Structures are given as structure tokens and as C-alpha cells.
Amino acid sequence: MVRQERRAHAPLLDPALLRTPGIRGGLAGALCGYLVLFGPLVLVPVLLLGSGHGVLVAGTVLTALPAGFALGAVGGDRALPAAVTDRARCLYGSALSACALAALLLLAPRPAPLACALGVLGLGLFAPANNALVMRAVPAAAPGTGGGLINMARGLGTAIGVALVTLALHAGGDGGRLAVLLLLGAAVAMAATATGLGGGSSGCAPGSAERE
Template sequence: MPKTQVARGRWRRELARPAWVREHPQAPWAAVLAVCVGAFMGQLDASIVTLAFPRMQLEFHTALAGVQWVSLAYLGVLAVMLVPVGRWSDAHGRKLLYVYGFGLFTLASAGCGLAPSLGWLVVARAVQALGAALLQANSVALVVHSVGARKARTALGVQAAAQALGLAAGPAIGGLLVGQFGWRSVFWVNVPVGVIAIATGLVLLPRSQDLKEHGTGDIAGAALLGASTLLTLWTLAQLADPAPRWPLVAVVAAVAVVAGVSFWRVEGRAVAPLISPARLRAAGIAGGLGGALLGYLALFAPLVLYPQVFRQWNLPTGRAGLVLSCLPAGFALAALLGTRVGHTVSNPVRVRVGAAAAAVSAALQCLGWASPLVVAGLLLVSGASLGVVLPANNALVMTSVPESDSAVTGGMINVARALGTSLGVALTALGVRVGLGHGWASPPLVMAALAAACVVMVFTAGPVRRPGMGIWAP
């Protein structure tokens, strides 16, 4: 039986929209607009911070291995919390947790801007990620519930456009803000936007009508996934440190492996697992999730690498941001235009062609071009190639499962995306440290690894959907 919200406490009850909003013919699209603010800010915040890394390194007197945790804390917590938050929202209200999520995101952004040390900044970023998880886990459900099934595809396309715009705008806006106002400004910009978003969410978003109790959920699975993910990222971060503490690194790495193995065993026995091993064994799921992880790794790694390169070139921060924005801009453009060829080119072909183009672009970047204009062009090609790969790959995953499993499978894709971006940060920092430590050029080292990852995607594109399954045609 659906839960009623009438008997719940004031702070646990979703507020109804004003009558003039609820009865307006454009009320569904007003709700979509409110969700798009969160979609834009979530992606903006993921990409805007990398331009601030060099300034953070100077202020906190640390290497890239230290400041990488500003991104890793955010992405790691996001990866761990997306699926559990989805279950909480089904039980307590999607609008309620979305609005609270924006409140937490806004307060944590202010905390980032005021952080007196790198440690405080990392903690504030972890809290910010929890708020972002509350936003991202609820956005699709709020959009679909607002406009209805018939207009859901169009509305989700609008939301995807907002996400792509945020991802593309991040480096350019970050470069301008850091250049004019310092690195703290990339966090302060979230505060006024967050206040506006909270107000619009309260007024424009509909209440949840189908709340259901889900019990305590897979607490053991969530704890083991979190431990395995964060300890693995810590291990990679230590390897990127100029002076790793080897005994501690070995112990933590062993604990991370044990936690990962235990997670899969627990999930195999869980009644309602976070990630079902049975679903992973279904056609296309495991390979498709691996493709999503590699694709997002290849997308995010250059956002960490090139600010270090531009710092060596003494390129102004504003100009560096414009060059770097070519990567997410190419991704956004290709992702939005790619739907036009979806009915004429199959998804496996799109994955293979796009991954091959991304591999070629990464290989060309191994040549160590010293021209910002050439780098901008290659980043544009890389972004456009990945903008072809990732939507097609994700569609292959979704079309390999029954419609009843689509929500859980979508959560798995979100986890793969967060893990891929986290590894993009950690492995790039490791590549920079190894390259500099041995007198190698780190950009060619990192780009060669990304080219290899893209080649793997070429040969592991998922199979076509099975008859009678799936919700979207490839």
C-alpha cells in the first residue's frame, strides 16, 4: 500500500505546489525546468573544479596527489550513495529528498569556499557529494512523474541537454572564475544558484504519490561497496604520492580486495541487492557496464591532466578553460545530435566507430603537441567520439534487461559512471607522478593508456538486445 504523507511530521512531509502552479497547463514542463537546474549544476560541479587544482596546489603546498582528493571524495561518495538514495526516495518522497539534497549541496558548497585547509575541503566535498546523490538519484523519476509516460522521452532529452550543457560549461566557467577571483569562487557560485533551485523545487515540483516501504535495504552491500571503492581510490592516490607509505598501502590494498570479494558474495545472497550478480550475467550487462566505466574514465582523465600541462605552458587560466571546454562541448554536441542517427546505425556499430575515433584522437595526443589550438581540436574530436560511444553503450545495457529491471540497471550505469570518473582522476594523477618521476612526458603516458582503453571498447561492444526484452530500440 502506498504511504500517505498526511500523518508525517512537518519536516518529513512534501509540500504541495501552489494551486496556480498545479493547475497551469505548463506545470509539467515547469517541473522539468526545476530538475534541469540540478542536472546542470551536478555536471558543472564535476568538471569545474579541475581548473582550480593548480591554484589549490600552490595554496595548500601539496602535489596533485593531494588535491586529487577534492574530486575523489566527491566522486567516490557519489558512486556509493546513488543506489541507496534511490531506495530512500521511494520510501520517503522524491521531492522531499531532492529539495533537502539541494540544501545540503548548497551548504557544503559554502563550506568548500570557507575551507581553511585541504582536509576540511575534502570533507566538505564528501558532504557535497551526498547532496548531489540526493539530486541525481531522484531527477529521472521526478521528470517522468511530472510529464507522464507519453512525453517522458522528450523530457528526459531536455534533462540530458541540461547535463551536457553543465559538463561543457564547467571548464570555461571555472577558468574564468579561477583567473579572476581565485579557486574558492568555483564553490561560491553554487550558493546563489542553490538557493534559487530550492525555492523553485518547492514551488514547481509535484509531490510523490506512490511511496512504498523498502525496509532497511542492503546495508551490508552498501558498506562493503563503499569500503572497497574508497580504499581502492586511496590506494591509487598513495601510489601517485611522491613518497608512498608502502606497508600501509599494501595493507589497505589487501583490505580493499577482501571488501570487494565479500561484496559480491553478499550480493549473491541478498534479497534486494544493490547490484545483482544475476543481472550482470545477463546478455550485455557486464561488458556494457565495463564499457561505461572505461568511457567515462576516458572522458574525465583529460580534465585532470591538461590543467597540469597548461600550468607548465604558463597558459592563462581563462584561456586554459576555453581549450579544455572543447572536450565536454564535443561530447555534449555529439550526444545530443546522435539520436538523429539512432534508427539508421545500430548501437554496437556506433560504439565501435566512436571508440575507434576516440582511440585515434588519444593516440595523436601522445605526440605531445605544444599548441593550444591543436590540443583544442583533438579534445573536441575525443569528446565527440565519446559522445557517440556512451549513449549507444548505455542503450545497449538498458535494452538487454526487461522493463521491470530498468530502474535498477539505470542505477548500475550511474555507479559505473561515478567509478569511471573517479578512476580517471586517480589514474591520471598516478600517470603524472610516474611520468615526472622518471623523466617521461606524462601527457603521452596518460593518453596512451586512454587510447588502449578505447581500443578495448572497440572489441567488447555489447550484443544486440534479445527478443522480447528491453525498453528502447537500439
């Protein structure tokens, strides 16, 4: 498949796009970000049910995750100064994620602490800025390809996040702690990719950047 795309006159995906640092790093960040976002959807109910809480409590605690995401995505632009770049937003968001996950290692599996950690996970700040940077690095003639790559990274991150947490929980011993450590590693990887992202380059105009 890769060989055919390299030889094709009009490839579905130009392999050269993936060699562009801003695109490659941004897609890696998106994958790690959605891994961190969806992994807790498996982990938190298991922790709460294992500590004696009911399904209703677990579901209520989980609502803090999308609520925090929405608040960060909508309120991030208003809360931060206009001079803050998308790269800085990625760094802030990944730092929040790492801090929240590190806190989970220390907190008891109780509803209130877990809800607070999920609410400040930082993905609502990271994901829109990271997606905008990827779209800005994509050539102006290929915005659809850029959007498709982000969607692919989102799907892979979701699947890998669920799979890794599930494997950790079935690994024996303190599977919950191992799962949190895996998610924390992904958050650190998010920060690493954010440090290498540029603040802007040729490609889609800022107005066309995808900011989910």
C-alpha cells in the same frame, strides 16, 4: 556482501545480471568511456600550464570536451543514417576516441590542437548508445537496477580516470605521455567491449532505454 546478495530472497542486485554479456560488457565500456572523458580534465591543464599558457587558456580549451560531447550526443542521430545500430555507434565513438588520443601523442601541447582533439573525442556518440544497449539487456522488471549500475560505472570511471592521470603525472619522466597512453588503452578497451555488445535483446523496451 556478495554472499548475502546471492542468498537473499529479494536482493538489491541480482548477481545474475552481471553475468549477462550485454550488461557486463556494457558496464565495462561505460567505465572505460567515462575514464577517457574525465581523465583529460586533469591532463590538459597540466600540459598547457607546463608549456607556458595561462589558466584562462586552459579553461577555454577544456570547454571543447563538453561541447564535443554535447554535439555528438545531440547530432549523432541526425548525422548518421537511421539504419546504424547502437553497437555500430559504440564502435564509431570508441574509434574516434582512440584516434583523438593517438593524435595527442603526436601533437605539441598547444591550445588549438588540444581543443580539436578534445572536441572529437567521440564520447558523445559512444555513451548514449552504450547506455541504451545496457538498458536493453536489463530485464523489464529491473530498469532502476540497470540505471543504478550505469551510474556506478560512471562514478568509478570518473574516479579511476582522475586517479590514473594524476598518478601518471607524478610518476616522473614524461608523465603526460604516459597519461595519454593510459587513456588510449582505455579507448581501445571501449572498442573491445563494443564488439561484443548485441544490437538488441529482451529487456527494457527501446523507448525506455537510457540514452544519456
